[in-house]
Amino acid sequence: MTTADFDYVREYVRVQAAIVLEPGKEYLVESRLHTLARHEKFASPDELVAQLRAKPQSDLHRKVVDAMTTNETSFFRDIHPFEALKKGLLPEIIKRNAESRQLNFWCGAASTGQESYSVMMTLAEHFPELLSWNFKYIATELCQDAMARAKAGRYSQLEVNRGLPATLLVKYFARQGAEWEFREDLRKRVDFREMNLIKEWVWMPPLDIVFLRNVLIYFDIETKKTILGKVRKLLRPGGYLVLGGAETTLNLDDGFERVAFDKTACYRVKQSSGKADQ
Numbered sequence: 001m002t003t004a005d006f007d008y009v010r011e012y013v014r015v016q017a018a019i020v021l022e023p024g025k026e027y028l029v030e031s032r033l034h035t036l037a038r039h040e041k042f043a044s045p046d047e048l049v050a051q052l053r054a055k056p057q058s059d060l061h062r063k064v065v066d067a068m069t070t071n072e073t074s075f076f077r078d079i080h081p082f083e084a085l086k087k088g089l090l091p092e093i094i095k096r097n098a099e100s101r102q103l104n105f106w107c108g109a110a111s112t113g114q115e116s117y118s119v120m121m122t123l124a125e126h127f128p129e130l131l132s133w134n135f136k137y138i139a140t141e142l143c144q145d146a147m148a149r150a151k152a153g154r155y156s157q158l159e160v161n162r163g164l165p166a167t168l169l170v171k172y173f174a175r176q177g178a179e180w181e182f183r184e185d186l187r188k189r190v191d192f193r194e195m196n197l198i199k200e201w202v203w204m205p206p207l208d209i210v211f212l213r214n215v216l217i218y219f220d221i222e223t224k225k226t227i228l229g230k231v232r233k234l235l236r237p238g239g240y241l242v243l244g245g246a247e248t249t250l251n252l253d254d255g256f257e258r259v260a261f262d263k264t265a266c267y268r269v270k271q272s273s274g275k276a277d278q
């Protein structure tokens with residue numbers, strides 16, 4: 001692929017999704033474009049890029065952005081945040097919201113859904129009473145293919161082998177041919193919506209817990225700051241932000257404080273900062 005084509009694609013993806021593809025990622029871009037070119041019946045990635053240039057803002061552009069997203073995820077990924085959820089976050093929030101019986105949860109980079117369904121299994125296993133609360137779970141994602149898979153809640157044997165204990169597989173999934181389908185009653189509780197974190201956000205209620213894991217790593221510093229600022233304003237006092245293992249609010253948004261939970265840390269809006277209202 002020529003440098004000019006690589007630059008065209010990476011600039012488009014940066015503007016549309018804030019995903020930074022540094023020089024040196026030519027191979028990654030080319031191999032993903034290769035798959036897309038074949039799928040869209042172009043003779044080569046070069047021909048696909050030529051079509052992009054000839055017709056700006058086509059459906060093909062959208063597919064290129066989707067193809068450049070990394071949808072890597074698994075059930076109970078990195079386990080510690082789920083332990084923190086079970087032992088710290090949820091017991092605290094259940095106590096605090098006991099009167100209103102309200103819990104609002106947002107997962108901001110849902111990918112193919114394993115993370116959200118891991119949360120739903122945690123709830124159903126350890127806090128089933130929450131399911132009769134006024135409980136809202138919004139899961140958003142940019143990539144349309146990933147979101148369609150998330151909504152369907154169907155996973156291959158290989159996918160359920162990654163992180164899902166056998167006891168939970170048997171309890172919460174039904175075999176459908178070669179795949180495993182997540183239990184419909186819990187699947188329906190997750191409100192999947194398409195959303196680009198750098199464009200207009202869907203309406204969200206004041207949030208108790210935000211899972212925004214393993215997505216800020218793709219963005220530049222200014223984008224991370226803007227997104228964290230928006231999350232801060234959506235969190236209820238005492239609400240928690242959970243980031244990926246390689247992510248932090250440190251040096252990006254000093255309106256958050258780090259709260260340690262055993263082998264992980266979550267983030268809460270500092271009450272003294274006054275930033276919650278800014």
Ligand SMILES: C[S@@+](CC[C@H](N)C(=O)[O-])C[C@H]1O[C@@H](n2cnc3c(N)ncnc32)[C@H](O)[C@@H]1O
Binds near residue numbers: 072143195214
């Ligand atoms: C590596 S996955 C993380 C999935 C899950 N949160 C986890 O930790 O396992 C990152 C996800 O972020 C999504 N993403 C990337 N850029 C985005 C953007 N600008 N807006 C919304 N989602 C985005 C990708 O499509 C991808 O599904």
